[in-house]
Every structure is written in C-alpha cells, then in structure tokens.
Amino acid sequence: MLTQTTLITRIMIALAILLVVCGFCLMTGTEKISPGNILKGPGLVPGSNIEYEIFIGVRLPRVLLAALVGAALAGSGVILQAILRNPLADPFILGISSGAGLGAVIAIISGFTFTFLGGSPITVCAFAGALTTVWIVWAIGRFTTKSELTSLLLAGVVVNAFFSALIMFLTSIAKSEQMQATVFWLMGNISETSLPVIIVNFVIVLAGLAVLWSICLELNLLSFGESQAQNLGVDPTRIKLIAFGASAIITAVAVSLSGLVGFVGLIVPHAIRLVLGPDHRQLLPISAIIGAAFLVLADTIARTIVAPAQLPVGVITAMTGGPFFLILLARYTRKISWFSK
Amino acid sequence: MVRSKKLNLVILLAATIVAVAIYYTSTKVAKPVAPQSPQRIIVTSPQLTEIAYAMGLEPRIAAVTSDSDYPPQAAKTKPTVGKFWQLNMEAIIAARPDLIIMEKFDQQTSIGRRLEALGYPVLTVHLTDIRQLFEAIDTVGQAAGVPDKAKTLIDSIKSKLITLSGRFQTEPKRTVLWVMQTEPIRVAGLETFPNELIELAGGYNAIGKTIQKYPPIGAEQIVSSAPDVIIQPAMSQTSVEAERAGALRFWSQFPNIPAVKKNRVYVIPADTVHRLGPRLPQGLELVGRCIHPELYDANMPDPNSTGNLNADPNDANN
C-alpha cells in the first residue's frame, strides 16, 4: 500500500539516479572536459575557458533538453495508458506525431522565418500542429457516445494516416535539402537549443506534470472503468479533459523541440510499473524522472558512440529500450499478467 | 493542493506567466563582430574549404569538416568539426574560432544561431549557383581581410569560364539530361547550378520547366525528352567505375533514346561539377567534353576512360 513517506523516499532515490546520470553525461562528449576546469568559470577574458564554454554552451542545454523531453514523454505515456486503459498507448497515439510532423514539414518547406519565445519556426509550427491535431481527434472522437475511447483511438489512427500521407506528399515535392531536414527531424533529435528556451519549456512541462499528478488518484479509479470510477466519486469527463489536455501540451512541447523520439513514452511507464506497481500517484513522478534519465543517457550514447557523427537519439532509444524491457519482463513476469481471468 | 479544480488552472496560468517572464528578461546578446583579420577561421562545408584554401588562407584555418576532401591535406591535417550535414558544436567551440563561415542551410543556421548566442561571429553565405559563388568569394575575402586575393580568384575563375564557354558554344546544340540519382530517377531542372554548367558548355537541358528544382521523372518523360547526352555524376568518390557499369546497365533499358543509341552516357566524378568552388572551370571542361567530344582530339583523355580529370591543385592560384 503506497504511503506518502514511501512515495517521497522513492522520488528522492529516483532524483538521485537522475542527478548521477546527468553528472556523468555532462562530463562525457567528443571533447574532454573536467569539472576542475569548468569550476574556474568563464575566465578573465570571456570565451577563453574552452571547457567552460563547451559545458555551459553545449553540454548543459543539451542534457537539460534531453531530460525535459524524456520526462514529458514518459509522463505523458503513463497518462495515456491510464486513460485509454491500453498498455500499447504511447504519447503519440492521438495524432500528435503526425500533426507535429506536418507542422514541421510545412515550416521547413515554406521557409517561414518567424520565431516565438525563442523557438525556431519548426518548433512553433510543430507545436501548433500537434495541438491542432489533438483537438481534431478529440472532436471527431466525441461524435459517437457509445464507446468514446474506441472512437478516440480510431479517430487518432485515421488522422495519423491522413496526415502522414500529407507529410509524404509534401516531402516528395520538396527540395532535396528540405527533404533531408524533414527526415532528420522526424527521426527525433536532441539538438542545440538556447538555455532560455529550454527553461521556458521546462517550466511548462513541470506545470503540466504537476497538474497531471493531481489527477493520479482518479486515474487509479479509472482503471476499473469509467462507470465504476464514477460510483467512487470521479467525474470521468473532467478527468479525461484534464488528462488529454495536459498530456497533449507537454507532448507537443517535447515533440516540437526534439522531433519524434519513440519508445520512451511506451517503455518507461511499463518498466516502472513492473518494478513498483500500477499506483499512478507513484508511477507518474517516478516514470517522468526515470524517463528523463533514460533519454539523457540515450542522447549521450547517440552523440558519442560514432563520434564525430551523431546518431538520431530515436535510434538509441529503440535499440536499448527494447531488449532492456524484455529482460525486465522476464524477471518480473511472475508478478504480472496481461490477461485477466 | 490536489483536490481543487481551480488550482489546476492557477498552476498553468502561473507557469505560463513565469515562463514568458523568464524568456523576456534573459539578456539578449548583440550580434558578435569578427576581428578585422581573423586568425582562427572555421569553414563548414567542402565548398568553403576549397574556396578558403584557394585564397591562401590555410595557415589561418582552424578547422574544416571531415568531408572536405579537397585539397587532400585539408581534412588530414586540420582538426575536423563533423560533417557538412551534421556539425559538431563542441568541436567547433574547442577549436576556439574567431570567425565561423557557414552556408545557408537549415541544419547549419540553427547551429549558427546558437554559436552567435554564445558570442562567436558567424558569417553565412549562399552558395547554390555561379553568381553566388563570386559573391561568396568576395564576402569571404572581405571578412578574412584578403579582398585582393578574392578579386584575383574571381577574375581567374571568370576568365577561364569565359574562354572555355566560348569554345563550347558551337553547333550543334545538344540536349542533356543531368541525372542526380537513378532509383528513383531524379534530374536537375532548369533553375539549378548543373543547368548553368550545361548551358555554359553549349547544351540545353532536355527537361523543360518543372515545379521542383530536382524533380523525379518517369520513364515516359525520359523517352519523350530524347536527350542527346546523359551526364550522371557519380554518387560516391571511390567507385566511379562500378557506378559507370551500373549506369550503363540501367540505361540499356532505354535503347531508343539518342544518348543511349550513340553511346553518349557519361558517369563523371562529382566533386568538380556538384561543387561551387575554384575548380569550377575543370568541371565545366569535363561537362563540355561530354557534350562536344568532337572538339577534343583522340589524344586527350576521354571522360569515360579510367582515371580522373583532377588538375593541379594550385591551378586556381595562378
């Protein structure tokens, strides 16, 4: 039975893991830097301490961005798996992936140059595309009242298919370098972004996760079905609205900054659930923290393993996430079964 | 905290306000200015490497991209900062540049903006057609403090181009299909740099006006365009021979187009014809030989024979 103290303890441990991972990854990269030299500060002449410059200008923003995206995707995955009562749900299931992709492709091809709150045109358009698509899927899904969840999933599949076709069409008429840029974006990358932009988005994601945490108790109840939850005092419509809204926003933020990084939103919630159990009050924060650590580690591997080239981080998440999950499943499989009697 | 609806809204609102506030109060850095005579220049594309070396800037170049294969010593002796398509920002910073020269491509501009935000001067040039080549050489020369070398280089390239072009403007004008890749078939259209080479070399593009610059085309259009010459720059540097064999096999499925009937399918090394740089005149010569082979006597090397047509690297500096 989960208690407040147990949860706090576990969160502390998870945060400690995150800090250790970040510390290690901040020191790893194509250039050698050491903590001693970094602590010497920017130096008498700004720009003269190269290790400091690399740390502050490249490593730190990148690690923070990876943590941010990892937390958002893992947290959103928890929520969507809960609301849709589907173990295969991931943050992109309701059209966010194709919506964001479409926004990004439109930005790339049209050559927009505006920026907003420091985000590049691609970021802004991807964000707008993601949210618009979620809204479309939600609107379509609400037309039928019988099985709202099924129609939502179907609407998501249909919209994903249609938008993906649009993306393919636009990509086929694009110039070759635009096509390259599009594919690159779609593969998911943690790339260089400025610190203020990261902090802005960090705040938004943190707020979103806080809002989502506040409905975790209701999500536990919703596991038994909406009418059962209603009999225990849950307002299913309000909870679904908050859940979809907040998770859509944080996923859109993550996707707009990094493209489509797969696996994190699907695998991390399952892994944590296997180890710690399905109580969402615990599952959400721990998944978010471990998701952050996972992506920071994956990105570090992506940028060092074939240095000086960089792999898209989505490649690493898929290649490491899959086997790791299989091991976890084998060890804990006595604890859980997907098929109820 | 948990059980109130209004609190959720308040959290979101507060977060948005805080976020916006943080953004607008973070200090904006002024665009960094390069020194008059930069001593540690980084160039981020093979084209820029060739241009920089041709202006004698080698001692002042701090790093190049790993795919800068000309001059051959560039990537071997200088530190590298990733590839053109994927720059390594840490390596760029580690090289302590005082000027970074980039091309105007999306991948590069975002890194360029980041570097500027960190205080490194960045110069961006367009480099997608011949006119831009001259402008770029001039810009780079001004920025590097060697405007006279730039002028010399521009004049040298221009005069060679004019001489060569003059030779090639003979009748008959032949139609040329410039093939970028074969699966699927993509060709260079009218508004491209290869097209400029075609026209300078006394040819016409076999394809008419298209929406895209490098359109994929179908078999029907290939046959109806009936090109006299097919030029297919090799995609990889090392196995031009293998690509030639593959290309001849590929084109044998169109036995009735003039280029195939008359055995005028040429697979040439791409580095002089797909790059805008000091070796442009060599590229033009190569293209001209493909279009007007009759202007060259039997003693001169045939573009389709083994061996490259890379001339002396110091040629452009004379």
Added chain:
Amino acid sequence: MAIIEVTNVNFSYDQAHILENLWLSVTPGSFLAVAGPNGAGKSTLLYILAGLLKPASGSVTIESKPISSYSFMDLAKKIAFVRQEFVPAFGFTVEETVAMARAPYLQGFGFESRDDLAIVNEALEATETAQFAKRHLYQLSGGERQRVFVARALAQQTPILLLDEPTSFLDLKHQVDIYDLLKKMQTRLGKTILLISHDINVAAQYCDNILLLSADRKYHFGTAEEIFRPELIKEVFGVSGYAGSVGKERFFIPLGKFAKDAELKG
C-alpha cells in the same frame, strides 16, 4: 421519510421501454430484493439509482435531495454499487482495490490515512478476504473477486448499498456468508440495501420486501408471502412451480414438464 424515492420514472433504451411509471419508496434501513426475468429492468433501475443513467422522465431523490443535485463525490458518499466489474490489465492488489473506496474521503495530497487503512482492513476481515490482501486481483477466482468488490463497497461506508447479483459466482457457504454480512450491515449499522438476485429463495430469507419487475413494465411490491404466489410467479416468469413455507421462511420451487413431481405445480 424515504431514503430513496422514485417518482414516476420512465426509461427506454432506444425504442424499447424498460421502465414505465415506476414508483418506489425505500424506507431507511430496509433490505429490498429486486427480482424479475432478464430484461425486466432490474439492473437498469439500479443504474438509475446509482446516478449512471438518467430517466427519460420522473425523478429520483436520495435522502430527500434530487439525485441530479449531488456532485459525483457526494453521491459516492451516499451510494455504493457492487456489480460485475472489468478487471484492469494493470495489477492492483486486493488491498489497493478496496482502498479505492476511500477516495471520496481523502484529504490533502490524496493518501490513505491510518484510519482509512483500518477501515479497509475491517472490510477485508468482514468478507474473509484478508488473506488475499497483498495478492493481485487477477490472481483470484471469480468468487474471491466478488467478495473483494463487496469489501470495497463496505469500505465506502455509505448509508445505501446497491448490489447487482453479488453472489453469482459464490459457493453455498460464501453465498450465505455474504447475505449474513449484509444483514449485519442492515441491523447493526442501519444500512439500506437493494439487492438483485436470480436466487429469489435465498434473497427472500433475508430481505424485508421484494420488488418484482416484469418484462411488460408492470411491477409488484410486497413481502415474500405476497410475492411468492404461484400465479404471480407464473405470470411474471412464465414458470410454474410450488410455493410453500418452512417456519417463517417462504420458498418457491420452479417445476418444469419433466420435473419429478410436476403435479405439485399450483
């Protein structure tokens, strides 16, 4: 003062009328069995009382307040509903499942207090499911799960308990145990109990009144004596049989064509 007042309620699924002009008044602390053939509207009635369905016309009041005026949370503190449940794919333990009943009462950050946990334990003990406390729900048999859901309803500590066939998977001993438990809840804690059961005989032994719904939207309300009449059973269920008494208990035995003593039919 009735704890549940159903006034002239009508309800239809698409074109099929299920409930028509239904009037029901439930006294507080009473035990009402709801019986009838399939499709008569028993479950529908309970769903309406639980606030999950809205009648087309008519009104329902709980403790003299219209049901629509209750918030979800407040209604959950008044009515607990036990019925066939969907078992989630994720593994909640028995303890966690029963603890969910405390959700309407949790304060602060939404964690169960020591009192809440004591209530949960009590409920587990009462339904003899304490030994499964740490086991996962899907590891139990159907009958064991049913008892867990009854435990959850108890932990909810509501004045009204609605149960839709709570003993369908239970063996005789556990059936009787659950009924004994419900009777205890009624007599000791004054709970009002509405229970749907296909086994009218067992239900009749414990309940104060029976609400008999028939498929033609008619209904009958009365004690076991009044309801267990062969003509009425034949009319509502379409089954002939023998009605009798043993001591204070009324019973009814359905007799088909090939029953051993078919002549006993009334």
